[in-house]
Amino acid sequence: MAIHMPILIRRCDAVIKMDLIWLSNYAISFLLILILNFVLPRMMPGDPLHAIYGEEALISMTPEMEAEIIKRFALDQPWHAQLITYITALLSGDLGYSYYYRTGVTDVILGFLPWTLLLTGLAFVISSSAGVILGIESGYRRGSKLDGCMLSGMMFLGGMPDFFIGIVLLLLFGVTLGWAPLGGAVSPYAGHEGIDLVLDIAHHLVLPLISLVLVQIAPTYLLTRNAMLNTLRARFIMTAKATGLGEGAIRYRHAGRNSLLPVVTAMGMRVPNMITGTLFLEIVFSYPGVGTLLNTALSARDYPLIQGVLLIVTVTVLTTNFLVDMTYVRLDPRVRYAR
């Protein structure tokens, strides 16, 4: 064993080195986003103050407020001082001041973000797992009736725009049948507590969640099914069969597990798409999430708020991608060492 130790250590070194490179990629992306966020308003023609806050906000501003803002963003300082101020502010969680809500952007976003996270997170988990499981089952039964029905159903769903499904569901279950509330995340002034509050939240969540899941399930399903068809042709499936493994083990432990790899990659890439979907659906269901917030900010031309939302969204996308990458590495040993 002693003789082999140096080899092991060397291999660990290599892995750590690869990890560092990989992490630094994320760091660089993050920095680039920050810099863009910093540079863009300052590159607009005219006064950065105008660029950041917009004409309308400035008209209604008192000179004291204006001076306060200039001081706060160090707009009278050279650019490197501005950058340092910007980064320090960010690090302390200061995304600027929302002129529309008359409070810090961070506070505003934090009030809306949990609902979006709840909706998107749940939709992501449900659509991914359901898509994968349906894809595996459907691919394994290729050519059967079940496979055919699922395939055409999914193609149909996948072709619909997300807000459209949202509107249809809202009209059907909300307006016509009255099974679900028409909007919001909780019943206002109901004073629910404990389990009642949870049920109330779920009641409000169910329609937007279903809409989002229905739209998002199709691509995962199609990709999984396709990956299954390819994996089932691989030789190790025959090896597994010859070993006398049961159907379940072959379907999930071998074929399914291997089909997951491209699906996970695609999941990461689907996150931005999913977030846009959420933004639309939130508006359809007047769900108090970041989408609705962005909508408000856009109509009020509250530029700091818009920027803050965009920054948070990009950071979320980046984080999800990071998590997906981590998952992929756990799933595929070939990437673990080749990364």
Next chain:
Amino acid sequence: MLEISGLRARYGEHEVLRGIDLMLEKGDSLAVVGESGAGKTTLGLSIMRLAGARLEGNMVFDGMNLLELSDEEMRRLRGDRMAMVFQNVEDALDPVYTAEEQVCEAIAAHNKWSRERIRERARALLTAVGLDEMRYQLYPHQMSGGERQRVLIAMALANDPDLLILDEPTASLDALTKADIVELLRSATSDRISIIITHDISLASALSKRMAVLYSGMIMEMGRTADLIREPKHPYTRGLLRSFPSMNTTKDLQGIPGRTIPRIGGCPFHPRCTQRIEICAREVPRPEELNGRLIACHRGGIVPLLEIRDVCKFFSSFPAVSHVSLTLYEGETLALVGESGSGKTTLAKIIMGLIEPDSGEILLEGERARWDAGFYRRVQMIFQNPKESISHRLNVLQAVREPLDVQRIGSEEERVARAMKALESAELSTDPEFLRKYPHQLSGGEAQRVAIARALVMHPKLLIADEPTSALDPSVQAKILRLLMDLQERMGLSILFITHDIALARKVSDRIAVMLRGSIVEEGPSGEVLREPAHQYTASLVECASICTRMAWETHVLD
């Protein structure tokens, strides 16, 4: 213990196996050889019922009819009582699990043991197949082909199966790894029923006691492996052996003409067979057993073309040829080797009917030779000195068509056409200028080719070539010999090759007969005769040839 009868496998309309009968007892090892597409792998998978084809017939394994078992019963047999080792292709193992995990899974599929016990057994198996302990936790992509093959073998042996099917277990391995794996498989296959599916004859001979040659889903020949390799009786088996590079054969590689044509009537091999007759295209041959050898061929295997039975010839009281018996089979080259004056040419002349033997008989295709026109249509001879054997008064075209003129075969146009074709077969020019040339205007190589074309124009079955290349440059000699071997491959020409050059005989002949003072002192497959000469005289001939080569080499090196 495994009895297969009338096994047929169909993918849709396409019948991949057409009635396989096999009977294997514990301890038996059977190699299934054949070209790709012969149905070898389908046979292996069909026994495991994994082929995905529609199966018919009977497969009785240990008293159970495999075709009647439920899927679940079959699953419980697979990997437990019967196992399969697959080729170590890149994805034969699941890329996301380690070697140990995959072996553990194979054990756990049939045993409800504790994790520790399974792990212990898996590790013991991996050690037994010779995998380094450091490599148990590796993933398939981190292992070499040989290591992956070992893991696949460990998985198959996981539950100590009674029936082990090996599908190309050493393909794509380098020679040294292959030797290791073969060694491992030899011990793994003992005491079970093993079926080795391969196109590698050397692997088949290392691992099997019996061998079955599969072609288009039919067993063409089956028998003891050693016998089959030493003396193939089916034309297809011989073709396979001739195309396989082996350390035991010395003849240059030859292929099998054409390619497998699926879905044809009659004997599946008949379009490629050089000894086919009319019935071959009409009826499927039934396998028949003769002296422990099973052959499916309407002609009973490779037919003897020329039989020399106890021929003697005395010149006054001197025995030029004494008690010579030889058999020459369809499509083979028999080299008659011996020094000058040993009676080789006399024997050739007796066969050609130029000299009357004192006793004994010559049979051509089972009938006594009458040396009539019919005989010379089937037997032709090429002589040592072509310029003397072709009349100097005939130009090339006249010389080549002369045999047709003599035998009055075909019309004027047909004779010219056949002559042209013969010239083309002999790789000669057919332009009018060349056709008008006379022997003295030809080079030695050209003249010999004209002589060959003249012999070929009759479409003979047997060619007696008496020192056909001794007057030629080595480069021309090589081309002429290549030509003869190609003709043999394409048309099944039998050649009696008379030479004193054992090095030459070694490269062109399937069998060698050594002649000394009018008698055949030794006869056998060329590789065998040269490797272990039984007769002192053969040994000295081989020795002389080797000394010449060695001296040439030493001179070269010392320079």
